[in-house]
Amino acid sequence: MNKIIEAIKSRRSVRSFKSDALPRSELEAILDAAVWAPSGMNAQVWRFTALTRRAHIDRLNGLIRDSLRDSKIERFKAIAADPKSDLFYGAPVVVIASGEADGPTSAPDCALGLQNMMLAAASLGIGSCWVHAPARIASGPETTALRAELGIPESHAIFGSIALGYAAGPAPAAPPRKDGCTAILD
Secondary structure: OOHHHHHHHHOOEOOOEOOOOOOHHHHHHHHHHHHOOOOHHHOOOEEEEEEOOHHHHHHHHHHHHHHHOOOOOHHHHHHHHOOOOOOOOOOOEEEEEEEEOOOOOHHHHHHHHHHHHHHHHHHOOOEEEEEOHHHHOOOOHHHHHHHHHHOOOOOEEEEEEEEEEOEOOOOOOOOOOOOOOOOOOO
16 A cells, blocks of 8 residues: 555554653754645645643643633633643643744645645554643633733644644544545536
8 A cells, every 4th residue: 555545544543652752853854844834835834843842731721621611612611621632732842833824725635734744653562542622712811811922923823733642541532533525527
């Protein structure tokens, strides 16, 4: 099987990470993969911010938990109520994808960059998990302060993130794919 197709089919979301730091060269390679993703009209109006300090990851996690307190979804309320909830599963690295808030293709452009990073990570034996929750924290003084500290431009919206690190256990089995999700019209 083609190596790229094999990587796509074998990559799994990791939800339990070892605390081991990633080698800087591998993190840089993963981030570089993001900027090689396609972007609408080749605008490249994105930023991929890697958090490696536990204090930053914990602050982000706390802001997200706070944003879930008033959710109408019971599962989200339970996460918010549990002070031990870690939306990043103990990952030593979290990469935030942001892009121009008024950019017509910023959300899909960031998603493509995140997917490139997940595939690059898998190719290096590094686990990943898409975590959309940071997109919930759009405003508020604590969010504004953290965004400034992280260098996320004021003109950017956060469109998602990924957790990165070495898996703490075996990868889960792939769930079956649903039928009827593709079509070829001749």
